[in-house]
Amino acid sequence: MITPATGPAHEEARKGPAPADRMPTIKDVAELAGVATSTVSRALSKPDRVNQHTRQRIQEAAAQLNYVPSSQAKGLSSGRTGTVAVLVPDITNPFYFDIIRGTQHQLKAAGLTQLLVDTEESSEMELDALHKMRRSADGFVLAASRLTDAQLAEVAGSQPLVTINRASADAPSVVIDTPSAIIQALDHLASLGHNRVCYVGGPPTSWSNEMRWKVFEEDSRRRGMETHRIGPFIPKTTSGAAAADAALRTGATACVVFNDLLAIGMLQRLQARGIRVPEDMSIVGSDDIFGADFCNPPLTTISSPIEQAGRVAVAMLLSQLNPVPGGASRKLAVMPTHLTIRQSTGPAPD
Amino acid sequence: MITPATGPAHEEARKGPAPADRMPTIKDVAELAGVATSTVSRALSKPDRVNQHTRQRIQEAAAQLNYVPSSQAKGLSSGRTGTVAVLVPDITNPFYFDIIRGTQHQLKAAGLTQLLVDTEESSEMELDALHKMRRSADGFVLAASRLTDAQLAEVAGSQPLVTINRASADAPSVVIDTPSAIIQALDHLASLGHNRVCYVGGPPTSWSNEMRWKVFEEDSRRRGMETHRIGPFIPKTTSGAAAADAALRTGATACVVFNDLLAIGMLQRLQARGIRVPEDMSIVGSDDIFGADFCNPPLTTISSPIEQAGRVAVAMLLSQLNPVPGGASRKLAVMPTHLTIRQSTGPAPD
């Protein structure tokens, strides 16, 4: 009874009503229901286009065969893949986990699936992925893109995409307004009596790193503080030791750190060196990632609605993919942030 | 010069040599190179099948058009999607991050892309995803599957899959050998003088939770300890408070906790209640996730090669997808674990 399979049929698992080894196609459903494939297709996607009675027969047939349409074939004609690629520089980094969580959530709600890509902090890999996946994803979410402005502009011109934490005139972006919270942080530090402050820098290719530094420099100077900058550092806890040592050498009494990962690494190093936080040195992180609340001491940091940023990014992408005739879609979303004060900041020493 | 696009052509971004708005197809390449599409196809996938000279001409044409084959169309004929779905119960949980990192790594190496799915701890969603994505993924990696044995057996019979932390006779599995480290942990606790111990349970549907408890019970009894079990708890830090309170009520002096997330949550609660760890209560976590080393106090825990487990799972899946004629592929991989002693365990009180 089994159709002579073309490929090497694997023999196991032919229990139950499974008709053949092969996946059921729309044709099988059509035959079982006694209609043409076109009717099956319509019954399944445009129910109104088909007679109530026929439709039901088809649905039963489909259910009986356990039929699932091939997304590939569907995509072939429609040109859509039902997929969105999310590119992050480093899956290792909890910051991106939250983004991923956000995009995943929103994509699922839209019936799309998420293709996750780690670009390993490399603009080449990013560009390459963007290129290779052009055909396999309907759109892209670029988290903390490492692309140059020119590259980004070019890519944005040829495929739907939205960036996170990387503003650009050429692509819709959602940016997290960390700068304004940096001002809050400096305020906080100033009120604690700090006047020698240090910015601990992240990856040189990071757009948000530059933004943060710019605001930090400007605002701390305005306040008449002694401003230092160290870095760049790879934003991982393991770089924290070098960062902490360098920070100590500057003589600053408080650091604003590119991100929490690095800040937590510094905390560990400072503790190891017997430097007390916040008594001897205050530390402000950024992002409020998983772990910032239970490290030792709990980290004062800039809380960002990261997951929400991921969700908004997807929403913007969707409105780009299915434009509504009326309104132009939003080109920029700014996510608010705030300073969360925990225990890694305190009065300046002396 | 522009072909009258069928859809509403978007006008921007027609800079550069982009010929039309449409993506170049194999046909475009064929025309430009002056050959048939079949030749292009072969030149690109089976280079030997085509003359060196022709091949080069084709490659140039492809490069010039910036051609990328449609994975959809490719898949249509080959039946492959070039994609593997990874199902995790909760993307929120750092444990799975490490798995994802591992699978991602190995998949990329194999030229496959990863479809990430969050099943939200629900066996229905898991089953549903497995069903709906049957056609869009070549195989599945089920991390900590919530499926029943019967469900798992059925699914495993009809599609290539490998499980992580869920042994089954019906599917290749990689399991993390936490149980043997639980014995180590009890050894450690016993040597510190603890004789009232408590297992803090995770999700009732978790296979590994059951395994851990079984070993815990058996071994602690064998040692003549007073054995308690509390739970189930949702394995998040937020459940830690309830878990900590319940643990305290048992009178145990040491807890072995289902996972680090829960353990860290307990740490926080115990600290809030003024219970000192490890002086008043020792805590042993499980998995050694991100954060276990910098929480307060740093957590004694069962270190697991999580990322590696993800990698091995993919390797096993691949050998299932591309079976070598000779050897039968491995059905079970056991990943070794060990106890990492930090500062959340200490001598029993009294």
Place this chain on the structure above:
DNA sequence: CAACTTATGGCAATCGCTTGCCGCAACATT
């Protein structure tokens, strides 16, 4: 009752690529 609509389902082209089969030319072999 003729002329129109409308509802419904089938036919066949199409999407982009792969692949079995065939043809042809250039060599190699008796």
Place this chain on the structure above:
DNA sequence: AATGTTGCGGCAAGCGATTGCCATAAGTTG
């Protein structure tokens, strides 16, 4: 010179859906 080999490309048939167009039947309208 006749007959095999090879190497190389083209033809055309799929793969599994979608969809424009058409045919048929049934219901409406004047």
